[in-house]
Amino acid sequence: MQSQWYDNMEKVKQNIIEEIKSGKLDPEHALSEITKAVCQCKIKDTVADITNNLICVNPESEATLLFFALAESYIDSLQNSSTSCLSCLNHSLKDASLESCGKSKRKNKGGSKKQDSYIPGLVKSVKRGACILWFRRDLRLKDNAALFDACENYDSVIPVFLWSPLEEGNLSTGGATKFWLENSLKSLRKSLRTSYSSTLIVRKCDNISMELVGLIRATNAKKVCWTALYEPEIKKRDDTIMTTLKKMCLDVQTYHSYLLYRPDKVQTEGVGLRGIGSVTHFLEACRLNSPGPIGDPLPKPGIIPIPSSWPSSDEIEDLGLYAPPRRKDGTLVDWAANFRQFWKFGEEGAHQNLENFLSEGIKNYEKESCRSDMPNTAIISPYLHFGEISSRSVLSAAMFTDLGKSPKFQRKLAWRDLAYWLYYIFPTMNSEPVRPPFKFQRWSKNKVSLRAWQKGDTGYPLVDAAMQQLWQVGWMNNYMRHVVASFLISYLHISWEEGFKWFQDTLVDADVAINAMMWQNGGFSGFDQWNFVMHPVDAALTCDPKGDYVRKWIPKLKDLPDEFIHQPWKCPPSILRRYGITLGVTYPNRIIVDLHEAREQSLRDVTLVRRKFAKGYIDKHTGNDIVPIPAKILLPVMGASKDHDLLDEESGRLLIPVITRKEFKYRMGNPEAKDNPYNAVLKGYVSRKRDEAIIWANQNDFTASTINEATLRAQRYSDKDTHNSSRRTHNKDRFSSV
């Protein structure tokens, strides 16, 4: 077959060359003849065969390459004749190959997934001057479609990173993320220099649009491209930049690789709006309505063509991303010293963590991703945030390993996309409750409690260890985020907004969309609502059973025996003394003692607000909260489905019933109830042994049993109370199986 099409092409070529030589055909016309021959199927069967059977199945095959080499030889022989016409041929070839690939893909349905949107490296374009590649949160060389395309099609590629504190400041830019960004940029620039003799131009500016225009003029660039981001504010800014550049007759292109599914393409047709906010609903919407498979990751580009001269650049340090404060004596407070120990920044670090996870951690992921004392999760969130690895690469690598097909891990990646989709629909998700009545929730303004939580000084070792980890390395696993969020919201009664702000500043993966979604869900007011509350002691039985995690992050408690490590207030004073611990001095006393009462107060506060706004905000039949959203906001995501039953004609709003915690519904009907059959507090794996050990230690230590008697009695009483009120029939932590 190969020789057959080669003969055909050869015949076409000879004919055309003869005609050019004899003057019957001018070169421009010749090109259109070739275009017709190839694309309008004069040699239809051959071309279709090749493209269908070779290109899609194996883009690197000899036959495929030969096919395009032949096409290229025409281009070369006619190089000087007409650029516009050449590029026209090139486009036609590309279109033809894409079209045929589409046919082939359909034939291959159910078989291996292939790149659906672009076949790299098949058609060598006529190079078209310089291209500015505007790096943002895609700081990688692998699977970077914008970079790949620029390298394929332009004479030179100018990698640029622009930092405008004015424009980006509100969003992803807490202290920890800025530190991360600085290091990530350094890593990218190093890779560009060592592997490609290229570089990264960085500039600090006020107005990114103007800076880009300046760069275009200085480099005579013909194109600017970038990877799309989806935060509403950034998108709006980017749309304006695109309009400005297009007015300059520039070629401007955006690529979509930040997420698995573009938020503006996910629709609820066939799924409806009920269940919105849950990952199951989201995945179903993607399954039914996504435009196509996500495709395979692209390799790094072979070469990155460099310009003959580089525009000027600031130093990365000049961007002022990491600006540690100075002491009075002038020395720097290098608060990120531990970050450097813990993290390997950049693309290499991302792939290393993923590989470690896929060879080890994933084995325990399904059942024990909650463990804070073991590296059972991927630890890739900051890399995903800054695009040092694409989520497509993560998914694809995971799918290669049997264990990586773990549904739980895949769902976690979907959670990330869900957050962006919700933020796209609800652009104020980071600043106001999605459920309107919760604007009026009573929250504590106690600054001392907030500070204690932020600094890890609550007196609850599990909470404090997590907040210490956050402070020292900018990260904690998902389970621990739930523990500290529950403590802030349900026990300290401090608004989720404070938690959101603190996380934005201290997490290296701080991500407005995800952070806001999670804090709203924890703070009762999100599209979803956690049906659990983490108990600050009992959760440890699930995530840190021996206390190793606490010992690591609070070394002053490290010598405490296992049974006291999560509740030092129960430890006999003689043992505390032996290990040099004085509660209230070397380690704080608990900022709240009666956890049960604190939780009850939280329930009362929620019930109060729900009762006050029952009319219009609670579904009479199910007791679920209702979120009213103007229909016009949701029309773009609804496709052809209209969800008529949810439409309130009078107000033009869709009244969407949302997931509501069972104990809230129970309390609505029974506000004075003393019982709580749906108690959401997770008790962890109840350890009889641990409780017995505590009793024994206290009975055998005279000092303890006298001095601490009152406290212990109160504590036992409150424990008993909480325990009795829980009607759960099994001890397994529900959340760990989510």
Ligand SMILES: Cc1cc2nc3c(=O)[nH]c(=O)nc-3n(C[C@H](O)[C@H](O)[C@H](O)COP(=O)(O)OP(=O)(O)OC[C@H]3O[C@@H](n4cnc5c(N)ncnc54)[C@H](O)[C@@H]3O)c2cc1C
């Ligand atoms: C209150 C709260 C705030 C959070 N804020 C952020 C944040 O600002 N940025 C952030 O990236 N994650 C946030 N998360 C989600 C989650 O805790 C982290 O993504 C996860 O702990 C990162 O660790 P990992 O890479 O080992 O995750 P893995 O468990 O290995 O999961 C792999 C990837 O899936 C994604 N993912 C996992 N869980 C979630 C989730 N619940 N929601 C969305 N995506 C998820 C992340 O990109 C993660 O890297 C928050 C969770 C809570 C409870």
